[in-house]
Amino acid sequence: MEPPRPVLPSHRLRVVSPGMPTLYHVPERGKRAEAALTALGFEVGYSPHAHGLSDDGITSGTPRERAADLMEAFADPEVDALLISDSGTGSLELLDLLDPEVIKANPKPLIGFCDTVFLHQYLAGLGIGSYYGCSLMFHLGDVGGPFPETIRSLTRALGVEAPLECRPLGDRAAPPTSWHDPASEAVPRVRDHPGGWTWLRPGRGAGPLLGGEISQLPEVVERFKLDYRGVLLFWDVTEVQDQPVDTLIRDLAAATDLTGLAGMVVGANPQLDPPVWAAEVAAALERHVPEAAYPVVVNADICHMTPSWVLPFGEYAELDDHKGLSFPRTRG
Incomplete structure (x- = not known):
């Protein structure tokens, strides 16, 4: 699989929510993450259900709504890459609702982690590269801004830096205690x-x-x-x-x-x-x-x-x- 086309500052990121409704619960964290991305030069937009909440409270919308958001982002020529807001659960139930022909005709990278592995593997099966290890809320929305090592890793990967080298990043911080608090x-x-x-x-x-x-x-x-x-x-x-x-x-x-x-x-x-x-x-x-x-x-x-x-x-x-x-x- 060849590297995707570079996604550089000034390019447009579309935030999608294939899983948990984290943006609904803590929109302030989303605003901090968006500010960090725009400070780098990226343009940030949101899918229709990115801030949504399903009736059962588990995801950001029904499977059809979330799948439609993904398909719209792939088909939109104004979108250069898709960035998940958060993961947790829900990606698997979207696979049968995606249109592989539309995605293959409009290849662009997805940036996500954890539960979105189902989407990463789906895209890999179509010969489309993606990026694993970053989400809007979990990695970029911290008080005081995201950790600089995460930002450097993200921009180097998206910029298709060659060779891309991964070495230890130093001490780590535990995940946030609760999205609901x-x-x-x-x-x-x-x-x-x-x-x-x-x-x-x-x-x-x-x-x-x-x-x-x-x-x-x-x-x-x-x-x-x-x-x-x-x-x-x-x-x-x-x-x-x-x-x-x-x-x-x-x-x-x-x-x-x-x-x-x-x-x-x-x-x-x-x-x-x-x-x-x-x-x-x-x-x-x-x-x-x-x-x-x-x-x-x-x-x-x-x-x-x-x-x-x-x-x-x-x-x-x-x-x-x-x-x-x-x-x-x-x-x-």
């Missing part, structure tokens, strides 16, 4: 979680970068009939994940063969100290994928904390314990 949400986040990665297994591997939040990956594999052999697989967990990592890896290994990966990149865990998390991942891999010999790095900056990387989903990438994670980004 504006007073709590408006408290500045503190970078009180140690940064840095842990190499469980050194080495070098290369292949297309695919993955997502690990509890969703078995369903992603089943929906798209994926074979991860030769893939650089990335995954992380949410701040509310209550299943042990042993169970998560067991379930993913049951859904697809994990022995033939090119490498594995595991995000940091918001609930655990990095050494504890690394030890738990190592034990689970030893139990469920003991024969694997590819490089594995844990506590990477693709996670549900910030600052975080913005990664080209589906592009060819290289993982090297001396050089880190990088994307050559060469064209045809």
